[in-house]
Amino acid sequence: MAYRNAMEALGDRTRRAIFEQLRSGPRAVGEIADELPVSRPAVSQHLRVLKEAGLVTERRNGTRRIYRLDPDGLGELRDYFDDFWSEALAAFKVMAEDERRDA
Amino acid sequence: MSTQATETEAIRRSVTVDCSVEHAFETFTERIHEWWPLGRHSIDHYETGTPAETVVFQGGAGGQVYERTKAGEELKWADVVAYDPPHRFVLAWNPSREQDGPPTEIEVTFTDEAGKTRVDLEHRGWEALGAEAAEARQSYNEGWESVLAGFAENAST
Numbered sequence: 001m002a003y004r005n006a007m008e009a010l011g012d013r014t015r016r017a018i019f020e021q022l023r024s025g026p027r028a029v030g031e032i033a034d035e036l037p038v039s040r041p042a043v044s045q046h047l048r049v050l051k052e053a054g055l056v057t058e059r060r061n062g063t064r065r066i067y068r069l070d071p072d073g074l075g076e077l078r079d080y081f082d083d084f085w086s087e088a089l090a091a092f093k094v095m096a097e098d099e100r101r102d103a
Numbered sequence: 104m105s106t107q108a109t110e111t112e113a114i115r116r117s118v119t120v121d122c123s124v125e126h127a128f129e130t131f132t133e134r135i136h137e138w139w140p141l142g143r144h145s146i147d148h149y150e151t152g153t154p155a156e157t158v159v160f161q162g163g164a165g166g167q168v169y170e171r172t173k174a175g176e177e178l179k180w181a182d183v184v185a186y187d188p189p190h191r192f193v194l195a196w197n198p199s200r201e202q203d204g205p206p207t208e209i210e211v212t213f214t215d216e217a218g219k220t221r222v223d224l225e226h227r228g229w230e231a232l233g234a235e236a237a238e239a240r241q242s243y244n245e246g247w248e249s250v251l252a253g254f255a256e257n258a259s260t
Contacts, residue, residue, distance in 0.1 A: 078229045081114055084144060086116060087140060088144070089118045089222070090118075096122050096131075
């Protein structure tokens with residue numbers, strides 16, 4: 001599922017830092033790199049992963065590439081929990097019925 | 104079903120457990136650390152790839168649900184906005200390090216059904232995220248304006 005890819009993409013601290021920067025608005029690669037202790041090519045590589053996970057989109061502006069968060073990524077959060085709750089409640093049921101201390 | 108409705112419709116799940124209402128409520132809250140899949144859902148897991156140490160459900164007024172990471176940090180998942188043991192609780196759910204997005208809401212009720220307990224979970228308020236997306240789009244709009252203004256300035260010199 002796409003949301004799981006997104007979570008894996010955000011499992012990396014640098015990518016998470018980039019993602020958080022983009023929450024405040026679109027930025028060019030150089031602007032992102034200026035605020036991080038990593039090289040510009042490394043930032044580009046991280047942006048590629050975020051893009052493949054559906055978290056950011058890219059637009060060219062002359063020779064610059066501008067990155068922004070992908071607003072369509074939000075629906076995936078609901079889809080994720082839709083799936084998650086089935087699994088969580090199954091685990092809850094097992095535990096609730098395990099001891100039956102006062103059943 | 105339109106895409107929009109699917110994206111904001113509340114998630115509803117029910118499960119019937121073979122135990123008393125009191126025991127079901129206590130398992131869901133005080134004993135949440137015994138069953139919550141931390142390897143599937145915890146901030147520590149997202150960030151480091153290993154599950155958080157534990158999760159704590161602190162009931163009562165002003166209570167919180169939070170995880171304790173392997174590094175010993177406490178990261179909030181939710182504020183308890185209603186707590187009526189053993190029948191119901193409501194959480195303002197926002198499991199994130201920054202706590203800057205709007206919360207969604209989770210309501211869980213526990214109902215006796217012939218000695219067993221029906222647990223109904225509703226996870227709602229997805230439209231708030233839609234509102235955030237609208238705000239975010241607005242800030243992107245403003246961002247683009249300044250980018251384009253800078254571009255125009257450069258282009259015309």
